[in-house]
Structure formats: structure tokens, C-alpha cells
Amino acid sequence: MRIIGTVGLPGSGKGEAAAVAREEDIPVVTMGDVIRAETRRRGLDPTENHGEIAGKLREEEGETAIADRCIPMVREAAEDQSGEPVVLVDGLRSMAEVERFVDAFGEDFLLVSIEAPFDLRAKRLGARGREATDLDREKLREREERELGFGMGEVIDAADLTIHNDDSLEAFREQVRAVLEAGADAVDEQHAGGEHE
Numbered sequence: 001m002r003i004i005g006t007v008g009l010p011g012s013g014k015g016e017a018a019a020v021a022r023e024e025d026i027p028v029v030t031m032g033d034v035i036r037a038e039t040r041r042r043g044l045d046p047t048e049n050h051g052e053i054a055g056k057l058r059e060e061e062g063e064t065a066i067a068d069r070c071i072p073m074v075r076e077a078a079e080d081q082s083g084e085p086v087v088l089v090d091g092l093r094s095m096a097e098v099e100r101f102v103d104a105f106g107e108d109f110l111l112v113s114i115e116a117p118f119d120l121r122a123k124r125l126g127a128r129g130r131e132a133t134d135l136d137r138e139k140l141r142e143r144e145e146r147e148l149g150f151g152m153g154e155v156i157d158a159a160d161l162t163i164h165n166d167d168s169l170e171a172f173r174e175q176v177r178a179v180l181e182a183g184a185d186a187v188d189e190q191h192a193g194g195e196h197e
């Protein structure tokens with residue numbers, strides 16, 4: 001079994017990595033979806049109250065509230081597969097969450113950091129234009145600081161391997177496919193990264 005967790009600042013390419021997994025029929029558990037579902041359950045608007053509910057869940061149920069809800073979903077997605085199961089978990093944000101996944105899956109859990117410089121992420125998000133914040137560099141900075149406040153910087157530093165997403169989209173997708181197929185072994189073969197510059 002291989003459980004691949006991704007971490008990355010806004011616009012780094014996590015959604016794109018999840019799209020590659022889906023194309024390969026690899027199930028994706030999106031931590032943000034768990035928060036969106038909870039926001040809706042509380043009768044609130046997921047586009048406006050997402051950050052607030054993420055914080056509330058952690059306050060009410062502890063730091064691993066979101067990871068705790070994801071783990072049974074990951075197990076179920078793995079059990080549904082024949083052969084060697086692979087599941088992608090999109091969007092880990094704190095070391096408490098990482099530790100929860102390591103407790104649950106041990107060596108089968110691989111933490112992958114997706115990295116790109118701020119200007120490139122701002123440009124790509126501007127082109128994506130999915131949310132109002134995509135077009136606003138200041139809002140991007142604010143979002144980034146909030147994420148780092150949850151401890152994302154430590155998670156990035158703790159990653160087992162790094163994919164540098166500073167080339168073409170096709171080059172990035174190729175690296176993601178290699179990691180999905182071979183896990184950490186993909187790094188030596190594909191030069192998918194691993195060293196911080």
C-alpha cells in the first residue's frame with residue numbers, strides 16, 4: 001500500500017497533482033472537502049466560512065480533527081483496490097496531521113512537498129482565476145501566512161521528497177505520475193527533486 005500525502009503553498013500544484021491521480025484511477029481524498037462538507041452541515045457557505053470552520057473543528061475536536069475524518073476514507077479507498085493500492089491525500093497542513101497519518105500507515109505513508117516560487121504561483125493562480133483571491137497578490141500573501149500559521153512550513157521541511165513545479169505543466173504532471181507509480185524510488189530515476197535549494 002502507498003499513501004501519498006501532498007503539501008504545498010497556494011497555487012503550488014496540489015490540485016493538478018490530484019487531477020493526475022484521478023486520470024490514473026487513483027482515488028483522491030481531499031482534506032479541504034472534509035471541511036467543506038462540515039461547513040455545509042453547519043448551514044454555512046463553504047466559499048466564505050471554510051477557514052473559520054477549519055479552525056473551529058481543530059478547537060472542538062483537537063488538531064487532528066480533519067485527519068481523523070480522512071483516515072477511514074483513505075482506508076476504504078485502499079481496500080476497494082485490487083493489486084497494490086495507492087491513495088493520494090490532498091492538502092496536509094500541520095505536523096499533528098502528518099503524525100496522525102504516520103501512526104495510521106507507518107512506512108506506507110509518503111509525504112510529498114510541491115514547491116514553486118511566489119511569483120510563479122501568483123501568475124498561475126491569476127490565470128486559473130477560480131476564486132477572487134486568485135487574482136489578488138495581497139490576498140494570496142494573507143492566505144499563505146494563514147497556512148504557515150497552521151504549521152505548514154514545518155510540514156514542507158519534513159517532506160520525504162520534493163517536486164519542484166517550476167517548469168512546464170507537462171513536466172510537472174510527468175513527475176507526479178512517476179511518484180504515484182514508484183513512490184520515493186521515482187526520485188532517483190526521474191530527478192523529481194528531494195533537495196532543497
Ligand SMILES: Nc1ncnc2c1ncn2[C@@H]1O[C@H](COP(=O)(O)OP(=O)(O)OP(=O)(O)O)[C@@H](O)[C@H]1O
Pocket residue numbers: 008009010011012013014015016017124125127128165166167168169170172
Ligand atoms: N507547471 C505548471 N505550468 C503551468 N501551469 C501550472 C503548472 N502547475 C500548475 N499550474 C496551474 O496553476 C494553477 C494552480 O495550480 P493548482 O490549482 O494545482 O494549485 P493548488 O496547489 O491546488 O492551489 P490551491 O491550494 O490554491 O488550490 C492551476 O490552474 C494549474 O493548472
